[in-house]
Structure formats: structure tokens, C-alpha cells
Amino acid sequence: MQVIVVLTAPLVAADENPHADKRPRDLYFSEAIYYAQQGLYFDALARLDAELAQHHGLDEPNLDSLYPLVDSAEFSVGDFELDYRMHLRAGHAITAVLEGNVDEPIRNDAAYRLARIQFQKGQLADAVRSLDRIHGRVPEKIRDDVEFLRANVYLYTGRADEAAQILKRLAGGKALVGFSDYNLAMAYLLGNHRAAALDEFDKAGAVSAPNEETMAIRDKSNLVRGTLLMQSNDFVEAKNSLERVRLSGPFSNQALLSSGWADVSAKRYESAMVPWNILVQRDQTDSSVQEAMLALPYAYSQLAIYGRAALLYSQALQSYGTELDKLHASIDSVQSGRFLKALVREEVRQDKDWVIRLRSLPESPETYYLTELSASHDFQTALQNYLDLDDLRVRLDTWQRSFAAYEDLIERRRAYYEPLLPGLDQQFRELDSRRRIRLEQHKILTDRMQSMLVAPRPELLATSDERLLVATLNKLSDRIAAAEGGPNEALVARVGRLRGLVTWNLKTEYQDRLTQFYDHLQESQKAVDLMNTQYNEFVRVRQAATHSYEGYGVPIKRLRARVEKAIGNTKLLMARQGNVLERVAIAELEVRQQRLEDYQVRARYAMADSYDRATATQQQAKVE
Amino acid sequence: MTKSFVPLFCLILIVSSLPSSSWGDGGSQQEMRSLDEQVQEIKTDVLSIGTDLSQLEERLLFPSNTQVAVFISLSQQDPFRLDAVQIRIDGELATHHIYSFKELDALKSGGIQRIFTGNYGTGAHQLEVSVIGKLENGKDYKESRQFTFDKGIDPRLLGVALAGSSAEAIELQNW
Numbered sequence: 111m112q113v114i115v116v117l118t119a120p121l122v123a124a125d126e127n128p129h130a131d132k133r134p135r136d137l138y139f140s141e142a143i144y145y146a147q148q149g150l151y152f153d154a155l156a157r158l159d160a161e162l163a164q165h166h167g168l169d170e171p172n173l174d175s176l177y178p179l180v181d182s183a184e185f186s187v188g189d190f191e192l193d194y195r196m197h198l199r200a201g202h203a204i205t206a207v208l209e210g211n212v213d214e215p216i217r218n219d220a221a222y223r224l225a226r227i228q229f230q231k232g233q234l235a236d237a238v239r240s241l242d243r244i245h246g247r248v249p250e251k252i253r254d255d256v257e258f259l260r261a262n263v264y265l266y267t268g269r270a271d272e273a274a275q276i277l278k279r280l281a282g283g284k285a286l287v288g289f290s291d292y293n294l295a296m297a298y299l300l301g302n303h304r305a306a307a308l309d310e311f312d313k314a315g316a317v318s319a320p321n322e323e324t325m326a327i328r329d330k331s332n333l334v335r336g337t338l339l340m341q342s343n344d345f346v347e348a349k350n351s352l353e354r355v356r357l358s359g360p361f362s363n364q365a366l367l368s369s370g371w372a373d374v375s376a377k378r379y380e381s382a383m384v385p386w387n388i389l390v391q392r393d394q395t396d397s398s399v400q401e402a403m404l405a406l407p408y409a410y411s412q413l414a415i416y417g418r419a420a421l422l423y424s425q426a427l428q429s430y431g432t433e434l435d436k437l438h439a440s441i442d443s444v445q446s447g448r449f450l451k452a453l454v455r456e457e458v459r460q461d462k463d464w465v466i467r468l469r470s471l472p473e474s475p476e477t478y479y480l481t482e483l484s485a486s487h488d489f490q491t492a493l494q495n496y497l498d499l500d501d502l503r504v505r506l507d508t509w510q511r512s513f514a515a516y517e518d519l520i521e522r523r524r525a526y527y528e529p530l531l532p533g534l535d536q537q538f539r540e541l542d543s544r545r546r547i548r549l550e551q552h553k554i555l556t557d558r559m560q561s562m563l564v565a566p567r568p569e570l571l572a573t574s575d576e577r578l579l580v581a582t583l584n585k586l587s588d589r590i591a592a593a594e595g596g597p598n599e600a601l602v603a604r605v606g607r608l609r610g611l612v613t614w615n616l617k618t619e620y621q622d623r624l625t626q627f628y629d630h631l632q633e634s635q636k637a638v639d640l641m642n643t644q645y646n647e648f649v650r651v652r653q654a655a656t657h658s659y660e661g662y663g664v665p666i667k668r669l670r671a672r673v674e675k676a677i678g679n680t681k682l683l684m685a686r687q688g689n690v691l692e693r694v695a696i697a698e699l700e701v702r703q704q705r706l707e708d709y710q711v712r713a714r715y716a717m718a719d720s721y722d723r724a725t726a727t728q729q730q731a732k733v734e
Numbered sequence: 735m736t737k738s739f740v741p742l743f744c745l746i747l748i749v750s751s752l753p754s755s756s757w758g759d760g761g762s763q764q765e766m767r768s769l770d771e772q773v774q775e776i777k778t779d780v781l782s783i784g785t786d787l788s789q790l791e792e793r794l795l796f797p798s799n800t801q802v803a804v805f806i807s808l809s810q811q812d813p814f815r816l817d818a819v820q821i822r823i824d825g826e827l828a829t830h831h832i833y834s835f836k837e838l839d840a841l842k843s844g845g846i847q848r849i850f851t852g853n854y855g856t857g858a859h860q861l862e863v864s865v866i867g868k869l870e871n872g873k874d875y876k877e878s879r880q881f882t883f884d885k886g887i888d889p890r891l892l893g894v895a896l897a898g899s900s901a902e903a904i905e906l907q908n909w
Contacts (some may be wrong), residue, residue, distance in 0.1 A: 143845040143846075147839060152781065505780065650887055672779075685768055
């Protein structure tokens, strides 16, 4: 018997989460984590994929808030993909980090994560290669996990002794308490070191267990040890091990059954009744309980208590009959399609521990054996796929309905804006041309100011009256110069004095006028800035108005086509997966049916035999 | 009878340790693997559609020049239990949310919740955040704070950090 438990190291725990403290955070990465922590991996992946795609498309990604966390984000994509059972895709993002230009600790972390994914996908050779890439500085938080994973890979690749050496080093570590001991025991067993394996199972079966997972591995260790000891006929020690298994744990039924058989093998029939009497009171769909119902009367018959044995056989027959009826009803229910409907009930999806939720569904033929069926890996895989497909179908249906709403919205916007925009555009063009003129004028004045700072030109700061006066004086000068008989000196002097007066004012008032000019220019600059702001805002709003209804036709059409195709594919795949699920369920149920029918036959013979013996004993007692 | 049960016991032990499915022959496993791969392909396809669709939705429903989004984060230090959050903008109810245990756990693990996305014009706006919860000692907790924020032409992302009963119970952060 080979039972191997492999513990995969937990995903990034809360205290390792880069967003658990005040270090840099990226909003959308943290939003993805919010969804992932709730088991909503589709939403988490959708957000993170979009954020990473955007980040990688930036011209300057170093300015993005995701930049310091991009490796962690790529890691998370791989983890989310694995959690969402996308094993084919999982690892691609991590591979990208591994082959990128990153620091050694990050590369080693990436290699470890990739190895873990490959191991879970059953790609053992690839997992070994990825682990072999780990060298140099390894982040402390994953050192033990790397070695534990390496040991697990060796266990699966027939290198049990090497695995044992690694697990020996890890034994005693707090993080892997119980698990490393159990796997070390398995490594010894696979390496044919039976005695060492038994000792190690003994240790693993006695660890102090702070949580449910460790308690479960402790129970399993005791169960396996007990079974191994029974194989080597050490029934007393086997019983001791089996009695260490919790009565309330997942291995309780198997342990109780085996404990009884250990007593029977040691011919302690009365002792065997103790665990079996507990067991027969439990859920009768469980295979250990069903076997105990046959084993208990056997123990009575070994003690020559044939009457009691006959009664118990009769009860067992009744129970088997009821269970067989339930099995037949379950099989019918599966074949009629009700089984699949029960599986996609909302209660099943409430949380990631959906297996536990199965027990709380109402009693009906399609749900009788759901919990037992879910113990099968094939069934679990098929069911998870079916539930995932149903989730996708619901999303796709919602998206398909939303396209009509989007198109309606777009048409309403078009109907609102299109009549308004031509008029607005006309007004805008008029205002825009006036704006440009003003801007040009403002620019000229600004340039003039700049040049006057370097080379003063008082005449440029003349008032309009002064300019008029100067123009008039120039005309007079020309007329005086052109007069018959030559220019009149007195008139020339008068014009000169008047010109001098203007020049005097211009030059003496130049600084004041320049300051005023500067102040007015500053004020007008504010007005220009405000005008530009309003202009830009208007342009954006104008663009936004058009963008609110233009440019969506083609994308919506394409997306609609993609969604319709995806709906078709999903429904087809659901039908196929559902069919597989039904076949897996029926196969499982038929195995149980076969076993129960076999028990029924045995019980009938045994009951008849017990009645005969009971009758014979009574008659003999009368004779005596 | 005795002898017949011991071999049965061994048989049962061996059987119970094997995978319980009798469906596991090669052809069926091949079919399961093939289906599994197709399921994964369709997931990839739908994820891609979802990403493109959410980008289109965001452009259509929440254009960048009017988009305002409010995010909620929780301090890990303070053990108060967050029950509900209400957001009002400019006096109008924008949204309210009642938290499940899963959502609370997700916030405490460093996740950030996008609680609201809407459209508002440029300029100053009032944001009011109201929080209801329970303190570690079991007492009811209620707190409300108002903030003013400016909406420009870019999308405005407002982060509200909740820290229970500490002095700065509700903080506004700019993202």
C-alpha cells in the first residue's frame, strides 16, 4: 500500500503579502488580491492581466505604481492561474520573470514557484530542472519550502533515499511539523527501510498539532502505521497506533474498522466489538461503516453468540437493501440529468470548501452520495471544471445581454449630441479665430517687452495722442521743408521744440511706462491663461462628447461575436463535461453497488448460518 | 467463516487504498485530460474577452474626464470588525456595502476594494464616508468623516483607509 501525502507550501501568506503594510502599493494589484483572497480567481486574473498589460505598454514603466511590484504581480498571476485550474497557462508569467534581468533572490523565488507549478502538473522532470536552477541567495521565507518540494519531487521520481536525507534535515521545523515527518516516513518506506519508516510514522503520529491540517496528518500517520503493523502481524502495536486516531477526524472510520480487525486477527473478538459498535452507528453510506455492519456480527458469531449475530446480519441486510435502493435512485437521478442541476446550486459555490457544503444540501437521490463521490480525484476535477464552466456561462450570458444596453446608451448619446454639435462647432470656430488673433497680439506685445528690456525704445510706449502728435509734427516738418523759398527757420524751431516736448515726456516717463506695460501684460497673461484653460477644457469636452458615441460600433460587434462563439463553445463543453461527470458518478456508484451486493450475499449466507447455529444451540441446550 | 474474512479484510484494505474510481482506464483518462485542456482554453478565451470588455465598459460608462472611483482599504493593525460602509458624494448616496467574512478577510490580507465608480464634473466635490463596525471589546462603532476633493480632467481615484478606533479612523489617500 502506498499512500503519499504531499504538502504544497501555502501561497503567499498574509504577512508576506507586499500590501500588508505601508510599503508601496498598486491599486489594481491590490484589487486583484481582494478578489483572489475570496476565491474569485476569474475576477482577480481579469484585473491583474489588464494591469500588467497596461504596465508593459507604458513608455516609462518606471513611473508606474506597479513598477516596484511587477515581479510580485507576475508571481501572483501564476498562483491565481493555478488556483483557477489553468495549469497549461500557469507558469508562463513566472517563466518570464525567471528569464528576465532580476536579482538572484527573485530568480530563485521564481524558480521555486515554477517548480511547484510543474510538480502539481505532474511535470516531474521539469520540476527537477527548475529546482536545479536555484542557487546562491534564496529568500529565507522559502528556504524550507524549496527543500520540502525537492524532497517531494524525489519521492515521486524514485529517489527515496535522497528525499529521506532532505526530510531528515527539515524534521523538527515548525512550519512543516507533521508533514515533513510523514513524508520522511514515506521516503523510508519507499526506500525499503521499514523499521525506520515505522519509527517515523510513530513520531509523526505523536506531534503536537496546532491546527486541523496537522491533526489530520497526525491521524493519517497513525492509520498508516497501524495498517503496516497489521501487515506484519503485530496486532497489539497496530491497535495502539489506530487508537491514537481522533474519533472526530476524517480518518476515524477507517481507523475504527482497522482497529476491530486488529483485535480479530489477535482473536480478541470482544475487544473488536468496541470500535465496530461505534462505527455501525455512523453514516451508512460510508464504506467502512458498511463493512463494519458485516464484521460486527461476525465477531459475535466467533464468540458463539449466534442469536445476536443473526439479528445483526438481519439489520445489515436491511441497511444494505436501503442503501442499494438509494444507490439505484442515485444512479437513476444521475441518468435523468437531475444530478447536474443539483451540482450547480448556489449553495455549492458559497465558498472554496464546497465539498463541506455538499453535506448541507437537502436530501434527494441526486445528493445522497455527493460527499463520497467528491473523495475521488477524477470526480473532483470533473466537478470543478463543470462548476467553472457554469460560472463562465453565466458571465457570458450577462455580457451578451449588456451589449443591447450599451448600444441603446450610445444611440441616446448620439441623438442628444449630434443636433447640438454643428452649431457649437460653428460658434467655436468663430471664437477660435478671435482667440488666435488675440494670442498673436499678446505674443507681439510680449516679444516687444522682452526686446525693450534689452534695448530701450521709448517711442514704443508712446500714447495714441503722442503718436498722433508726432505724426502731425512729421507732416508739418515735411510741409515746412517743401515750402517755397525754403524752410522757415522759426517754424522749424517751433516744430523742433514741440517734438522735443514729446521726446522729453517719453524719455522721462519711460521707466514708469515700462513698469505699467509689464503689469498690464501680466494681467493680460492671466486672462490668456484662463482663456487657454477654458479652450482646452472645451476641446476635451467636445472630444469627449464625440467619443461618448463614436468608435464603439466595431469593438462591440467584435466582442459580441466573440461572446456568442464562446457561449456556444462553453455550452458544448459543459455538455461533454457533464456527461463525463455523470459517467464518473455512475462508475463510482456502481462500484459501491457491486460491493453492497457482495456484502448482501455474504450477509444472507452468514445470517442463515447463524440462525442454524442458534437453533442448533437451543436444541442442544433443551436436550441437555 | 473466520478464514474467509481475513482475506476479505486484506482485500478491502488494498481496495480502500486505491483510488475509488473504477473509471480510471487509459481511454477515459485521456478524455478527462483532453476535456480539462479544453476547459482551460476556454477560460483563457473568456478571460481575454472579459479584459477587453471591461476596458470598453470603462471607456463607455466612465470616461476618464468624469471618472471618480473610491477604494477601501483596511489597516491590519486594528482588529475592529468592519460591518458596513456608506459613501455619499455631494450629499447624494453613491453606494453602501455590507461586508461578508470573506470580504473582510480579503481586506485584512491586504486587498483593496473598489467600492464605487461614477461620473462627476470637474471642480470641487464633497465626499462623506460613514463606517459601522464592532470594536474588539464588542462595543458598536460608528464613524463618519467628510472630505473635499477636486476633480480635474484625469480620472480621480480616492483611497479611503479605515483604521477602526484609532485617532485617524478614516483617512483619504490620493492614488
